Amino acid sequence: MPRDFVLGAIPGATPGKWIGLWRERMPHVPLELRELVVATQLEALDDVDAALVRLPVEESDDVHVIPLYEEEPVVVMSADSHLTAADELELSDLRGEVVIAAADDVFHLSIPDAVAPAFATPADTAEAIATVAAGVGVVIVPMSLARAHQRRDVEYRVLRDGPRSTVALAWLRDRTTPDVEVFVGIVRGRTARSSR
CATH class of the missing domain: 3.40.190.10 (Periplasmic binding protein-like II)
Incomplete structure (x- = not known):
């Protein structure tokens, strides 16, 4: 058979x-x-x-x-974010940033002094990255997910001290x-x- x-x-x-x-x-x-x-x-x-x-x-x-x-963690941000000036980022660089965690988030990170989003949790990583592309917040994902959802209007940087x-x-x-x-x-x- x-x-x-x-x-x-x-x-x-x-x-x-x-x-x-x-x-x-x-x-x-x-x-x-x-x-x-x-x-x-x-x-x-x-x-x-x-x-x-x-x-x-x-x-x-x-x-x-x-x-x-x-996989290394990366921070996905709008292409015109001030964070793109760095080659790599650390958790401390995300102070004051709106950190978005999608419903399918795999890291479940708590970032000290980050700002919680004032909107509903995005359904998935693709929706979270689309939100970031619009200039709202950042998303932390494994590098493969940043590559899978690559867009012209976003960039990503390695999060040096983030969890793998x-x-x-x-x-x-x-x-x-x-x-x-x-x-x-x-x-x-x-x-x-x-x-x-």
Whole structure:
């Protein structure tokens, strides 16, 4: 019976290289990429073979988690913001700034002396960055999300002392199939000939 391998991925994850290797090694098993929402990434494991998730996700008797890489935090601002004068920023540079946290915010930062927005929480990162583009406030996101939502009217700078965000591979332990093991081998850098 034909089968697919369903890989979930949270916004900003970059599975392209691994998908390419999968297609080379497993041409008889199509890979379907399914976008996940960070807020429901754990529940989504029921519907995928494996997923690229954003930590924190606790490894448990039910879920296996392999941290893959860390992303730098960046501050997204309007292209004409005074903050663009710096090459990098620190949390202290955000004093007095309106710091917007979207509903899908992954950092949940509390910035000392930042100004809380006087408007409803944006539904997602794209909406928050559109607000910033209009000249209102700043948003702190992992670099991949800033790149995914790149616009001409915004810029971003690395937040040197901000928290990093870890992307990990997760799957349900009781659904560890040979296909999942092949994908784990790919993300861990095993060659097609190497043994486990």
